[in-house]
Amino acid sequence: MSSSTPEVILEQLQAAGSAFAENKPGAREQLLNLGYSLVSSLQLPSEAIQRMGWAEPARAAHCRIAVELKIFEHLKESGERGISAKDLATKTGADEVLIARTLKHLAAMNVVAESGIDKYAATRLSDAFTEPRYRDGIVYTHDVAGPSFHGLPEYLKSIKYALPTKLTDGPFQAAHKTQLPFFAWLDQNPPYLQIFSNYMGAYRAGKPSWVDPGFYPVSERLTTGFDGSDGNGVMLVDVGGGRGHDLQELKEKHPSLPGRLILQDQADVISTVSGEGVFEATTHDFFTLQPVKNARAYYLHSVLHDWGDDDCVRILEQLRPVMKPGYSKLLINEIIVPGRDATWPVTSMDQLVFVLGAMGERMELSWENILKRAGFKVTHVYSYEMGSESLIEAELA
Ligand SMILES: C[S@@+](CC[C@H](N)C(=O)[O-])C[C@H]1O[C@@H](n2cnc3c(N)ncnc32)[C@H](O)[C@@H]1O
Known part of the structure; x- marks a missing residue:
C-alpha cells in the first residue's frame, strides 16, 4: 500500500x-x-x-x-x-x-x-488472555515462534541469503538448536503440541470463516446431493484438523447438516479430544492412505502451507483413491497471496511458515499446479471480503 x-x-x-x-x-x-x-x-x-x-x-x-x-x-x-x-x-x-x-x-x-x-x-x-486458547497463543508465539524471528537476520546472513527450503534445516532449527522438523519438535517437547493446537483454535476466532453466509455455499455444494442412503454416510473428513474447532463451527452454523463428521490428526492431539457427540476423533497420518472412503468432502485447513510442493502432492495423493468420482469434493482452506496489496495477516502468516518450516504462502497458480500434479482440478475458488483465507474447491481430474 x-x-x-x-x-x-x-x-x-x-x-x-x-x-x-x-x-x-x-x-x-x-x-x-x-x-x-x-x-x-x-x-x-x-x-x-x-x-x-x-x-x-x-x-x-x-x-x-x-x-x-x-x-x-x-x-x-x-x-x-x-x-x-x-x-x-x-x-x-x-x-x-x-x-x-x-x-x-x-x-x-x-x-x-x-x-x-x-x-x-x-x-x-x-x-x-485468561482463556486457555489465547493464553496458549501468548506462550506459543513467544516461546516457539519468537526465537525463530529473533534469530532470522543472523541465520540468513550465515547462509548468504539463500532461500531456506528444507523442513529440517531453517530458521526454526537454528533458533531451537535442533534438526527436528517443526511438528516433530512440538511433539517431542511437551506441552508445546497441545499449546499449538489450542492456539490454532483461537488464531482465527471472530474472523470470517468459510462456513459463514456469503462465503462457501455449504447447503448448495455439500448438503444437496449428499448420499445418506445407508444412514452411515460421511459428510466431511477434516484432515489434520487439530482439536476439531472447524467441525464444531460447521455444525454450530449448519445444525441441520446431515452425515458423519470425522476429525483426523496426530495421536497426541487426538488423545485429548472428545468430539462431544458432534464429530468422531481419529488418529491418522496424512502421509498414508486415507481410511475413510466416499466422503462427500475431504477438507484441509492450513495444513498444506506447512509443507513443500512435493509433500503437498504426496498428502493429496492419499485422498484420490478413496474419493468417489463426481461426488467427493476436495476443500482446501488456505491463504491465496494476491499479486499486490497483500494485507498484513497474509504477509505475516507467510513469514510465520517461513521461520517455522522454511515454507511460504502460495499464489493461486501455485495451488493450481499442486492440485494438477496430485490429479485434481479446481472447480471454484471462494473468497470473502477482507478475509485472508480462501476456500479452493476441487474434484478428481
Ligand atoms: C497448522 S495446523 C492446522 C490445524 C487445523 N486444520 C486448523 O486449521 O486450525 C496443522 C495440523 O496438522 C497436523 N499434522 C501435522 N503432521 C501431521 C501428519 N503427518 N498427519 C496428520 N496430522 C498432522 C498437526 O498436528 C496440526 O494439527
Whole structure:
C-alpha cells in the first residue's frame, strides 16, 4: 500500500466508519487497516523504531510473564476496583517494583487498565488472555515462534541469503538448536503440541470463516446431493484438523447438516479430544492412505502451507483413491497471496511458515499446479471480503 497523508486516511476512516456502523462485511477489518495506516502516517521514524524495537518486544515479554504469574486471572478476579501492585506481588510471589513496572508498560500498551495510582484493572483483552486458547497463543508465539524471528537476520546472513527450503534445516532449527522438523519438535517437547493446537483454535476466532453466509455455499455444494442412503454416510473428513474447532463451527452454523463428521490428526492431539457427540476423533497420518472412503468432502485447513510442493502432492495423493468420482469434493482452506496489496495477516502468516518450516504462502497458480500434479482440478475458488483465507474447491481430474 502506498503511503497516504493523515488527511486522506482520515477521510477514508470516515467512510469506513459509516460502513462499520451499518455492519457491512469487511468494514471492521478495513477500519483496522486504516487505523494502522494512520499511525504509520503520523509516527516519527524515531517513534517507529522505539515502538518496534522496545515497546512491542517488551509488551510480548511482559504478557508472557503475566501468563506465567497468572496476573491476568488476578486482575479479572479483582473486578472494576482493580488491584495494587503490592497485592499482586503478594499473590504472585514476585517483587513489587518489578510487578508495578510490568503493569505500567502493559497499561501504556492498552493491554490492562489503570484504576488508580499503582492500581490496575482488567480490560476485555486481558480477560481474553485468561482463556486457555489465547493464553496458549501468548506462550506459543513467544516461546516457539519468537526465537525463530529473533534469530532470522543472523541465520540468513550465515547462509548468504539463500532461500531456506528444507523442513529440517531453517530458521526454526537454528533458533531451537535442533534438526527436528517443526511438528516433530512440538511433539517431542511437551506441552508445546497441545499449546499449538489450542492456539490454532483461537488464531482465527471472530474472523470470517468459510462456513459463514456469503462465503462457501455449504447447503448448495455439500448438503444437496449428499448420499445418506445407508444412514452411515460421511459428510466431511477434516484432515489434520487439530482439536476439531472447524467441525464444531460447521455444525454450530449448519445444525441441520446431515452425515458423519470425522476429525483426523496426530495421536497426541487426538488423545485429548472428545468430539462431544458432534464429530468422531481419529488418529491418522496424512502421509498414508486415507481410511475413510466416499466422503462427500475431504477438507484441509492450513495444513498444506506447512509443507513443500512435493509433500503437498504426496498428502493429496492419499485422498484420490478413496474419493468417489463426481461426488467427493476436495476443500482446501488456505491463504491465496494476491499479486499486490497483500494485507498484513497474509504477509505475516507467510513469514510465520517461513521461520517455522522454511515454507511460504502460495499464489493461486501455485495451488493450481499442486492440485494438477496430485490429479485434481479446481472447480471454484471462494473468497470473502477482507478475509485472508480462501476456500479452493476441487474434484478428481
Ligand atoms: C497448522 S495446523 C492446522 C490445524 C487445523 N486444520 C486448523 O486449521 O486450525 C496443522 C495440523 O496438522 C497436523 N499434522 C501435522 N503432521 C501431521 C501428519 N503427518 N498427519 C496428520 N496430522 C498432522 C498437526 O498436528 C496440526 O494439527
